[in-house]
Amino acid sequence: MYQNPTELVTSGEPDIKYNTINELVDKGNSEIDSVFNANHVGKKIQFHAMVESTTSNESGSTIFVNSGSENTIITAAFDASLSNEVLDLKPSTEIDLLCVCNGIAKPEDPDDLLSETTISFNRCSIINKN
Amino acid sequence: MALIFAIGQSFAQVFKTSTGEVSFISKTDFESFEAVNNQVTAAYSLKKLQFRVPINAFIFEKKLMQTHFQENYMESSKFPNASFKGSIISPEDFKISSKEQPVTVKGTLNIHGVDKESEIVGTIQNTPDGVVLKANFTIILSDYQIGVPSNLTAKISQNIDIKVNALLLSK
Numbered sequence A: 001m002y003q004n005p006t007e008l009v010t011s012g013e014p015d016i017k018y019n020t021i022n023e024l025v026d027k028g029n030s031e032i033d034s035v036f037n038a039n040h041v042g043k044k045i046q047f048h049a050m051v052e053s054t055t056s057n058e059s060g061s062t063i064f065v066n067s068g069s070e071n072t073i074i075t076a077a078f079d080a081s082l083s084n085e086v087l088d089l090k091p092s093t094e095i096d097l098l099c100v101c102n103g104i105a106k107p108e109d110p111d112d113l114l115s116e117t118t119i120s121f122n123r124c125s126i127i128n129k130n
Numbered sequence B: 001m002a003l004i005f006a007i008g009q010s011f012a013q014v015f016k017t018s019t020g021e022v023s024f025i026s027k028t029d030f031e032s033f034e035a036v037n038n039q040v041t042a043a044y045s046l047k048k049l050q051f052r053v054p055i056n057a058f059i060f061e062k063k064l065m066q067t068h069f070q071e072n073y074m075e076s077s078k079f080p081n082a083s084f085k086g087s088i089i090s091p092e093d094f095k096i097s098s099k100e101q102p103v104t105v106k107g108t109l110n111i112h113g114v115d116k117e118s119e120i121v122g123t124i125q126n127t128p129d130g131v132v133l134k135a136n137f138t139i140i141l142s143d144y145q146i147g148v149p150s151n152l153t154a155k156i157s158q159n160i161d162i163k164v165n166a167l168l169l170s171k
Helices: A021-030 A033-040 A080-087 B002-010 B063-073
Strands: A016-018 A044-057 A060-065 A072-079 A094-105 A117-129 B015-027 B032-045 B048-054 B081-090 B101-111 B114-127 B130-140 B159-170
Touching: A016 A021, A021 A044, A021 A072, A021 A117, A033 A094, A044 A080, A044 B015, A060 A080, A060 B015, A060 B032, A072 A080, A072 B015, A072 B032, A080 A117, A094 B048, A094 B081, A117 B032, B015 B048, B015 B130, B032 B063, B032 B130, B032 B159, B081 B114, B101 B130
Parallel strands: A016 A044, A072 A117
Antiparallel strands: A044 A060, A044 A094, A060 A072, A094 A117, B015 B032, B015 B159, B032 B048, B048 B081, B081 B101, B101 B114, B114 B130, B130 B159
């Protein structure tokens, strides 16, 4: 029944485009989770960002994006086939990414150990880098 | 005394990751499949544990299966994250060490918007790279009101095996 190959790298036109990371972070902070997620989860999002760090494992690689805020973590995950390209990126490199959004998660209680807001993306592609 | 306790709490070491891995495995006589998610955020401090699992970050081998999982079964636009929040209840005198120790964690597992009190058995180990958390457990889809169409019940198990493997760094 399930015969289609997986689309591992996002391509095509974005559903939403953010020209700066601040636009994305502000949107996430200003909207309640359910509203942000209803408009973003599963959608193709293009955003401009700065690399903070990169990491990889067997199943793929991840860029930690500089969110400009200690309380917000933004991760962009890539298929393992793109790991070399991702790991070549140096901190402070400016990039444009096209990804599928996994959604936002905010702390629910003041005593949460996970005290940061997280916005995560997967199946990302690098469409521009400087 | 309360002040000393408060100071101790405020300086408690917290270990975190945003790249933890959770896999789920479905096995039936007709079809078996596994999906992997390496965008799990997790934190550990003072016997307390917390996980957030973005549902759309599960990667399947077959795209159509992934789409059905995210949109139809898990309704990820409505419930984009699963979560767990709990504390180690066994051993009672647990102290983290370089030895891989079996632990039982009691807490609330939220999947598909449904909270369920759960006890999960796993291991914790303090390594030179960070704190390693591992667990294997099974969930029952109907416990979380996750419906599978009747024509697919032979291919998608009601009992899903979950594997957790996360390396948490000191923050």
